[in-house]
Amino acid sequence: MNDTFKITIDGKEIEARQGQTIMDAADAAGIYIPRLCSHPDLKPIGSCRVCTVVVDGRPQAACVKPVMDGMVIENDTPAVLQHRRNIIDMMFVEGNHFCMFCEKSGNCELQALAYRFGITAPQYPFQFPEKEVDGSHPDILLDHNRCIMCARCVRASQELDGKNVFQSIGRGFHRKIGVNGEKELGDTDMAVSDRATEICPVGCIIKKRVGYEVPIGQRIYDKAPIGSDIEEVHP
Amino acid sequence: MTKKIIIEPVTRVEGHGKVTILLDEAGQVSQARLHIVEFRGFERFIQGRPYWEIPVLVQRLCGICPVSHHLAAAKAMDGIVGVDKLTPPAEKIRRLMHYGQMFQSHALHFFHLVSPDLLFGFDADPLERNVIGVARKFPYLAVQGVMMRKYGQEIIKATAGKKIHGTGAVPGGVNKNLSIEERDGFLKDIDQMLAWCRASLQIAKDYTLEHIEELADFGSFDSNHVSLVRADGAMDLYHGNLRAITATGEKIFDQIDYQSYFKYIAEEVKPWSYMKFPFISSLGPENGWYRVGPLARINACDFIDTPEAEAARKDFLSITDGKPNNITMAYHWARMIELLHAGEKIRELLNDLDLQGTDLMAKGERRGESVGLIEAPRGTLFHHYKVDENDQVTMANLIVSTTSNNTPMNLAVEGVAKKYLSGAEITEGLLNRVEVAIRAYDPCLSCATHAMGQMPLVIELEDAAGNTLDRRVRD
Numbered sequence: 001m002n003d004t005f006k007i008t009i010d011g012k013e014i015e016a017r018q019g020q021t022i023m024d025a026a027d028a029a030g031i032y033i034p035r036l037c038s039h040p041d042l043k044p045i046g047s048c049r050v051c052t053v054v055v056d057g058r059p060q061a062a063c064v065k066p067v068m069d070g071m072v073i074e075n076d077t078p079a080v081l082q083h084r085r086n087i088i089d090m091m092f093v094e095g096n097h098f099c100m101f102c103e104k105s106g107n108c109e110l111q112a113l114a115y116r117f118g119i120t121a122p123q124y125p126f127q128f129p130e131k132e133v134d135g136s137h138p139d140i141l142l143d144h145n146r147c148i149m150c151a152r153c154v155r156a157s158q159e160l161d162g163k164n165v166f167q168s169i170g171r172g173f174h175r176k177i178g179v180n181g182e183k184e185l186g187d188t189d190m191a192v193s194d195r196a197t198e199i200c201p202v203g204c205i206i207k208k209r210v211g212y213e214v215p216i217g218q219r220i221y222d223k224a225p226i227g228s229d230i231e232e233v234h235p
Numbered sequence: 236m237t238k239k240i241i242i243e244p245v246t247r248v249e250g251h252g253k254v255t256i257l258l259d260e261a262g263q264v265s266q267a268r269l270h271i272v273e274f275r276g277f278e279r280f281i282q283g284r285p286y287w288e289i290p291v292l293v294q295r296l297c298g299i300c301p302v303s304h305h306l307a308a309a310k311a312m313d314g315i316v317g318v319d320k321l322t323p324p325a326e327k328i329r330r331l332m333h334y335g336q337m338f339q340s341h342a343l344h345f346f347h348l349v350s351p352d353l354l355f356g357f358d359a360d361p362l363e364r365n366v367i368g369v370a371r372k373f374p375y376l377a378v379q380g381v382m383m384r385k386y387g388q389e390i391i392k393a394t395a396g397k398k399i400h401g402t403g404a405v406p407g408g409v410n411k412n413l414s415i416e417e418r419d420g421f422l423k424d425i426d427q428m429l430a431w432c433r434a435s436l437q438i439a440k441d442y443t444l445e446h447i448e449e450l451a452d453f454g455s456f457d458s459n460h461v462s463l464v465r466a467d468g469a470m471d472l473y474h475g476n477l478r479a480i481t482a483t484g485e486k487i488f489d490q491i492d493y494q495s496y497f498k499y500i501a502e503e504v505k506p507w508s509y510m511k512f513p514f515i516s517s518l519g520p521e522n523g524w525y526r527v528g529p530l531a532r533i534n535a536c537d538f539i540d541t542p543e544a545e546a547a548r549k550d551f552l553s554i555t556d557g558k559p560n561n562i563t564m565a566y567h568w569a570r571m572i573e574l575l576h577a578g579e580k581i582r583e584l585l586n587d588l589d590l591q592g593t594d595l596m597a598k599g600e601r602r603g604e605s606v607g608l609i610e611a612p613r614g615t616l617f618h619h620y621k622v623d624e625n626d627q628v629t630m631a632n633l634i635v636s637t638t639s640n641n642t643p644m645n646l647a648v649e650g651v652a653k654k655y656l657s658g659a660e661i662t663e664g665l666l667n668r669v670e671v672a673i674r675a676y677d678p679c680l681s682c683a684t685h686a687m688g689q690m691p692l693v694i695e696l697e698d699a700a701g702n703t704l705d706r707r708v709r710d
Contacts, residue, residue, distance in 0.1 A: 101291045103288060135625030212290075214410065
């Protein structure tokens with residue numbers, strides 16, 4: 001059986017293989033589909049919905065939807081882009097994201113996406129929720145103000161570090177990342193060398209005492225917009 | 236019956252303020268108050284934040300001299316990480332950033348905010364007496380102002396990463412050095428900048444000497460002066476020890492390690508202003524108030540370690556026989572001496588190969604409490620923090636330059652009001668002069684209350700019963 005076939009993204013025919021997700025196939029073809037919870041080293045869970053594409057008329061998360069022969073996918077259309085923009089906007093207002101002094105600025109995937117989408121101010125009212133800052137770990141700071149509930153840390157701790165430091169707890173608006181300890185990160189077996197420390201797309205989990213060491217101009221997204229690395233595969 | 240005059244908003248200063256002039260039963264000025272009507276509360280909401288974030292966070296107090304807050308906080312955080320001495324490249328990069336800041340801020344104040352008053356006179360039509368008027372009538376000066384500000388801003392960008400709200404200073408050092416290309420770009424223009432500094436100094440000096448009789452009695456008064464000075468008594472805008480002198484130059488305290496500033500300086504709160512009133516503890520609130528900023532620095536130091544500014548300092552002090560100068564409007568002359576000093580320092584640093592050094596960070600043993608002081612464009616700036624074992628800030632106290640000049644600004648307004656108020660009406664002449672007196676201090680009112688907004692001025696005149704007799708607004 002031939003396991004390669006064609007799918008169409010925004011009118012462009014590309015090659016896909018059985019077992020790939022839409023995101024995998026698009027990445028290989030140099031087509032960028034924006035994403036936040038997805039990470040190449042982690043199993044996809046389709047939680048952030050930023051990678052939503054329209055497949056044969058229905059919205060689907062590209063990071064989890066397997067490709068099928070002849071699929072017709074909309075990625076870069078006004079309706080899809082607006083939908084993603086709305087999701088990103090909601091992430092900004094549901095947390096306390098102060099890019100102007102955040103040490104993740106320039107290296108933050110949420111901020112980089114906002115720039116890519118041309119978001120200068122959110123369209124929804126700020127919620128200004130009360131969030132905790134957990135400084136109990138000697139080498140890692142957990143600032144819940146900036147969490148977007150992507151659960152990368154939950155998966156990285158389990159899948160990559162063989163630990164179980166983080167979990168999602170609570171429901172709806174009150175859902176948050178909890179730690180598997182008496183009460184604080186300092187009670188857990190987390191180590192600064194864990195993959196879970198550096199996998200956070202925003203400034204929620206950060207290494208202590210190294211903020212701002214990379215000067216402005218040399219940070220990841222100072223050089224090129226997010227997604228450029230994928231688009232450069234087939235410029 | 237007492238009466239009250241209110242001027243709101245005060246224009247061409249940074250921030251938002253209001254002046255109230257109180258009249259006594261005889262219709263004479265009894266008191267003037269500069270109210271700061273905004274409040275921000277940085278000292279409270281940075282509690283809980285990690286200490287390394289503070290130099291970047293707290294500079295958001297201000298868009299005019301954020302570098303001062305950035306560096307004062309970074310100096311305090313140097314102490315928190317146990318670093319008492321930076322590496323030479325790190326200290327010189329920070330100094331360059333600071334002199335760039337001093338350069339752009341002084342140029343902004345002189346050309347954009349003050350020159351209209353000096354060039355057109357206090358009574359000129361406000362439609363002409365503004366920066367656009369200067370650009371029309373004295374285009375070469377307007378260009379100078381813009382180009383000098385730009386030069387300082389570009390230095391800030393090269394050292395801090397951005398012209399406003401950069402990240403260059405980190406606890407224990409800096410995150411970048413100066414490239415050869417950047418250095419050469421600045422060296423190319425430094426001679427022009429110094430020539431413009433000399434010309435600006437000449438304008439300020441000539442103006443002061445031509446109007447000396449009028450200015451000696453224009454919101455002027457004897458005061459104490461506070462400034463950082465180097466161990467050998469030289470002016471040092473980036474680092475030094477605290478010195479306080481009386482109006483006649485006697486030392487009140489000298490070479491005080493600023494880590495214990497709180498033993499020497501206290502703050503008083505008054506119900507009508509969000510801005511506190513600092514004073515020298517040993518003299519008490521009544522007599523212990525003092526001035527900071529260019530005038531205080533020139534008065535307090537023993538010498539300036541750059542030749543042209545030192546010659547200008549001697550020239551400046553010659554009109555008071557070497558004693559401290561207490562004329563409020565002499566701030567402008569003093570500010571232009573500092574502008575020249577900053578220019579000379581920038582030239583000196585650009586020729587120093589340490590700026591291309593790569594040893595940018597120092598390490599030390601962690602501490603729980605530290606103080607950072609710097610001579611900001613407007614005067615001595617105090618940052619004081621306590622940090623817990625989780626690296627989170629538990630206490631912050633900031634005394635900004637404008638706060639130290641609080642009592643002096645009130646006295647300057649009172650002096651002007653006493654001299655120029657007639658009847659119960661706020662005349663254009665009074666409004667202008669009150670603003671000119673406040674502007675001499677280059678107040679940054681946003682900063683002083685850690686507040687935000689534009690700075691228009693309101694003046695109100697109020698009688699003893701609290702009735703508003705007159706009100707004028709300028710924005």
